[in-house]
Amino acid sequence: MRDLLKKIISFAKNHPVIISSILVSVFVPLVYTLAYGPNRNTYTVAKPADHIVFNSIVDNPTLGGNEQDFVGIREVGTSNAWSNSVQAKPGKEYYVRMYVHNNAASNLKLVAQNVVAKLNVPTNTAKSITLQGQVSASNATPATVWDEATLKSDRDFNLAYVAGSATYTSNKLNGVALPDSIVTNTGAKLGYDKLDGNIPGCFEYSGYVTLKVKPQFAPEEKSDIALSKKVRNKTNGEKAWNEIVNAKSGDTVQFQIEAKNNGSATIDNMVLRDILPNGLEYVAGTTKLYNKANNGLKVSDNLVADSGINVGSYGPNANVFVRFDAKVSENQKLPKCGENTLTNLAQASNQKIVQNDTASVKVNKTCETPKPSTYKCESLSIKPIRKTSGFDTTQNKPFGTETFEFDTKYSLQNTEFVGVKYVIKNSKGETVIEKTVNNGSKLTVEISIAGKYTVTSTVLSKDGQNSAQNCEKHFEVKNQEKPSxxxxxxxxxxxxxxxxxxxxxxxxxxxxxxxxxxxxxxxxxxxxxxxxxxxxxxxxxxxxxxxxxxxxxxxxxxxxxxxxxxxxxxxxxxxxxxxxxxxxxxxxxxxxxxxxxxxxPKKDTPPAPKQPELPSELPKTGADNLLEIIGLSSVVLATSYYVASRKLLK
Structure with missing residues (x-):
């Protein structure tokens, strides 16, 4: 292992460039991701720093959290939230704000000295520019802290500091002006109650640096097409081009379209199109192109189609001409009798803008004197077709529905039939049905409400309408219901x-x-x-x-x-x-x-029971009979006594 370490150390000494490249590849992305620095110890409101350090508390309620993220941007004139990334717009200015806070605990009474704020405003041109704000103090550890914020756009721009816009605000200073040196290496000295570079430790001594920057955009290239349409009578041998010419039926006229790039940007794929009016007929194969590279090149007949023709790309001030022939239609095909102005429309487009211009041909159409037209309603007939039944739940009564066919006889001369209009009114004069029949003269209707009605028919023609007294009839709808x-x-x-x-x-x-x-x-x-x-x-x-x-x-x-x-x-x-x-x-x-x-019916009554017949002679009075009578009397007496005793017991 010791040998391996010696080899690594030896390699590092002999290859410093390689080692530095490795370190840059590892640490640079980390620093870029953080967007603030340097890497330092952080603190909280409950446990502030025991030494002078700036913008390192991570739960600052005033700033909304982490003080390390102390640089923000927002558009001037808005109440937008301060952000680390803002879209830059032409003509707008933006505030840049830096928060300044000595995090030393107040009971330590540690005062930061020579406190200076700087804002690095890059001078390069790009679609994204990052500003770096710094706060430094001679007795702080670390001596300098920094944070970044970015302006972006889809177009290239550069940033300019708005001179005289830098201010500082604290509990004692209300927007006091800072020198423009804030955007240089010198920076601007800050303070609490005066700009003396001294800021004690605690929230009450914190403050804000605010200044303005303005994005500057290069002028945007614009596309613009100038279009001109002219015409001349080729049959008459005219050479000059005009906006309007006179012609006769059968004449050939020639049109010219000129399109010029009047903008500052190149126009790619310019498309020309021509729309001929009724009365002018395109002559196939006559479209020719004239530009710097071509002098009368025959091109597609699609010029007069919906697609038009693509005449290529043209830089600023470059132009192109297209010419073609058209024939004036025969007399009977011209739109109207008398003078006709046939206006031809040309279009030029680059898929973003469309320009139009016109040229016209005047031609006279000879027509016969029209015969006077007549149109008359001759008669109106009513024919009942059928009757049906129903019940009106809203009126709580039955009704009779009748179907009628109305037919109008009419006469027309030297005009075109349009139709017959029928109007049916009730006895109050209110219109209940109004309908025009365009494909004939008959109308079938159903009427379900009883009453008296009036129907009027009017003949409609291209030149007017007519109704007569005999084209008005009266009829009645009766209830036909017979409920039973x-x-x-x-x-x-x-x-x-x-x-x-x-x-x-x-x-x-x-x-x-x-x-x-x-x-x-x-x-x-x-x-x-x-x-x-x-x-x-x-x-x-x-x-x-x-x-x-x-x-x-x-x-x-x-x-x-x-x-x-x-x-x-x-x-x-x-x-x-x-x-x-x-x-x-x-x-x-x-x-x-x-x-x-x-x-x-009553029930049958049963016969009454027969009465016993009395004996024909009295019973004999003998000893035997006397004993029987006495015995019977004893029984009766005993029975009566028993009944009486029972009642007493009760």
Whole structure:
């Protein structure tokens, strides 16, 4: 091992460059990561330093934690939090703040001497610039502490110190000016109640250095395109280029597009495009390119397509020309009669900006004098098609829906038919239907509210509209509903039967919708007559010998049957049982009733018992008979005595 150590020491002595490189590779990233230094002992509020040392307390509540991180930046004019990294913006200034605190315990009364603050403002140009703030004292250990903060941008910039902006603030000094030497190796002397370089140990003697820096950006290159569009009549042999020319149907005109780079940055992939108006037709194969490298190079016909053509890259003040021919359309294809101004639009783009310019061709279109147009509504007819039924739940009443077909006869000359407009109004003059038929003259509508109506038809043409008195009709929608309901009552499926008392029998109630509208909320009621008891029912509710049953909905022709089990409780009776039905769809109460009858006969009376016949002669009075009478009397007397004794005992 000793031999190995000797070899290592010998290697280090003979190869110092290699050893220093290794040390730099190990320690430099660590220092960069920390962004403050030097590496030193740290303290807390509860246990401050026993000697003079600056910015080493790690739980400073005023600074928000670690005093080693004592340099911060924020934009001037904002209340943003102090940060170690801020985005630099053109035209803005930024405060740089340094916290200064002698961490020696107050009871030691240790005063730091020759306290100086420095801020290293780099002069290089980059996208990221780091500022380093330092606080030094001649009797501090370590003598100097430092921290860093960074300004960044996506563009290159450099930093300038704003002269005269440095100040120092403590409990005794309120923003006192510091010399501009703070951004030099000399630095600026600080203090507590005056700038004498002396700062006692404790929080109450701490302070802040504040100054301004300003990022400076190089002028940003700008892209700008100047576009010019000209035209000349090639058929007439014109040489000069103009913004507008006169031509006739069939003439050939030539357009020229000039695009120039008016910016400070090179324009790559400049695209030119031309949009021809209706009345001008591109002549295929006539597009040619003129620039520094080409003099009339034939290029793609895509100039007049959506994609345009890529004419290459152009530096500041460089330009390019594109020329092509177009033919004025035949007379009948021109947009309108009389003078037409056909404006041609050119576009130049570099994917960021688009410039437009135009040139025009004036051409006259000869048209025949149009014949006067006529359009007239001749007649209106109404044809009922069908009637349907329904129930208006909001009005709680039935309604009749009727379908009508309206047809208008009209005449048109020298104009184009557009359609027929129908307007239907109610008796109050309110429009309930307004519809235009564009593909004919007939309109079919359904109207579900009864009342009197007026329909008006108007013929629409390209040149105007017309309605006449005979194109207005009146019609009426009536309620066609006939609701009806019936109830049929039977007993054991008969109208009249004879039953025995206390023996069960059945009443049947048949409820039928025999109208032409669906019914709702139908109430069936049946009250048992005297001497009849309702035992049970397969529908509804029995209460106090009364049946009540509600049918929510009953469609047209639909029926429901209710069966009631009952019995008679007396004999010798004739009982008529009445059931009724009622629905709110039909006005009034008890929209239908029906009855069924039962007879309960009396039972046969058994014959009365016969009275015993008296003997034809008195009994004999003999000794035997006398003894029998006496014996019987004794028995009767003994029995009476026993009964009396029992009552007394009670």
């Amino acid at each position: 309901i019936s109830i049929r009552k039977t007993v054991n499926n008969q109208k009249n039967i004879t039953v025995e008392a206390e023996k069960e029998f059945n009443y049947e109630l048949l409820v039928t919708n025999n109208g032409n509208v669906d019914l709702r909320d139908i109430v069936v009621s049946d009250k048992a007559p005297a001497n009849i008891t309702f035992i049970s029912a397969d529908r509804g509710t029995l209460l106090n010998n009364n049946l009540t049953y509600k049918i929510a909905n009953l469609k047209v022709g639909e029926s429901q049957i209710i069966t009631i089990k009952a019995k008679a409780t007396a004999v010798g009776i004739s009982s008529r049982n009445i059931a009724c039905v009622n629905t709110p769809v039909i006005p009034g109460d008890n929209d239908g009733c029906d009855s069924a009858n039962i007879e309960v």
